[in-house]
Amino acid sequence: MKARTENMQTDAPLLSVKNLSVEYRTDLETVRAVNGIGFSLRKGETLGLVGETGAGKTTTALACMGLLPEATGHVACGTIELEGENLLELPESEMRKVRGERIAMIFQDPMTSLNPVMSVDEQIAEALELHNEDNKTARQIQERVDEVLLMVGIPASRKHDYPHQFSGGMKQRVVIAMALACEPTLLIADEPTTALDVTIQAQVINMIRGLRDRLGTAMIMITHDLGIVAQTCDNVAVMYAGRLIEVGRAADVFLPAGSVGSVNSIEHHPYTAGLFGSIPSLRDRARRLTPIPGLMPDPTNLPKGCGFAPRCLQKTPLCDEESPCAYGSGAHRVRCHLFAERDGWRKEDE
């Protein structure tokens, strides 16, 4: 693993996703879950993938892991390159080596992502045993298990306990320990705190952030909680109906404090502006929330033009006709027709 890291140039992306489209095909319909998204992630960076339920966030993660449901899930086009290697072309046996060792995943619900009949040390040791290229002895593996448990703040004396003997927050710590056991270069966290209560959420997020900084792991943080994104991410990608409608550094995408609402949405995609309008503010007491009207379009029957057009308050006739291309200003990219004529924004190549 070391050799790989040294050969890599610092600015070369660790993960590079290009023009990725994923469909779920059944006999009755084709669900276009992800439609031509592209992003890249450098070593040690964190990307926040934000969006509503059904926007295609988890599908993107599963595609990176090669874990799309075999019967229906299907990558229509695009590439996913990890350190220059296209994961979509790897045979299943090679892909198994990537999973767990180079890309690890934290699942949403710690209550269900641990096997109830295995003690936690067995479950953490499992990834180590599956990726035991340097022939670690049983004792070395157990030492590593103690080490990662300690890292996530669980005393090694509890390692023989079963999942049901831990609280929800502790279980999520175990799940994180499992993911980090092999020191992956990329960690995909799929809504790691959604199933936890708020105080535990903060603990777990702080811990994930601390471990990421210490281990230098790159991370994709999938969430619909903008607060978590603000706390943890370098870059943010806002996903809507299977497209990345806005990508940029966290500072670019987050609205300046106090400027919530449509007035200051000039620098943002109308959807992003709408998302921020839906967050209650601690400062303004009386203001009503301004939710985004309507629902996400049916992924089996996406609109011809912009996916957000049916709900957009600033829609023009063009929006219904033509899917917008990306317009960029610095590292900030927005996929919206409103930016075509705007000063400082220019059309980006796909």
Added chain:
Amino acid sequence: MAVAGVSTFNSTQEEVLIFKKESRWKEVIRRLKKDRLAMLGLAVVCAMILFALLADAIVPYSVALKMNLKLKLALPSWAGGPAGYWFGCDGYGRDLFARCLHGSRVSLLIGFATSFATLAVGSLLGALVGYVGGRLDDLVMRALDIFSAIPSTLFAMAVVAAMGPGIVNICIAISLTNIPGFVRIVRSSVLNVAEQEYIEAARAGGASIPYILVKHVLPNTVGTLIVQTTANVASMILTAATLSFLGLGINPPQPEWGALVSEGKEFLRTAPHLILFPGVMICVASFSMSVLGDGLRDALDPRLRN
């Protein structure tokens, strides 16, 4: 780098580890011990196996076959029958106790052998088709549907008729008739387990399909497997009895519980004890296996640990 202190620390840690590994099984036994009904079942099952193994030492096999028409349908000794015949005598004047005892050998052998054969084949096949799904699932399940469409007794008869009587062939016939149902049960609980997130988490950790099947899927269906298998033991004994009754099972005069019941059926009005004793044997064996199975299931499930 290895400092003496570190290695001592490690060795004590390893001892702790070994201790813990052993204690996991100890704990299962400890929890089983707490379950009185299960312990009773275990005791009865063990006693039956012991008696079956020592049958020749208790009563020679020749006694079970020796006819004495003077003692035809004799009552048990404690009910006024001739001394020394605890269970009385059958229609040919043979000692019913000796016949029940030697019959337990055949019945228990058939019951256990067929149950475990069904367990081995059924659980692997069920787990495989349930987890892999797709074409394999369709193919195997439709093939099993064909097997299930034939009445099980008829199917077992056909197998025995084709291969000839004898304990091994009877076991094969009975196992074959029971495998489709077992596969279906295992498959349904595997389908349930397979969609759990920890299976996906195991895949995300880089585990292969055979590994996931053996380490994650099957241990989570173990409760179903145990209960089904122990319940099977009783029904297998009864199926063997049916075959014997039809003349396709154990050849007379060799005793077997089911055969004893069907022989006794003719004297139901005049000598009900002929049916009573082997019938009670079958009941006791199946009841004790069932409670033992329930207790084992609870003892093996770490979620029920207190």
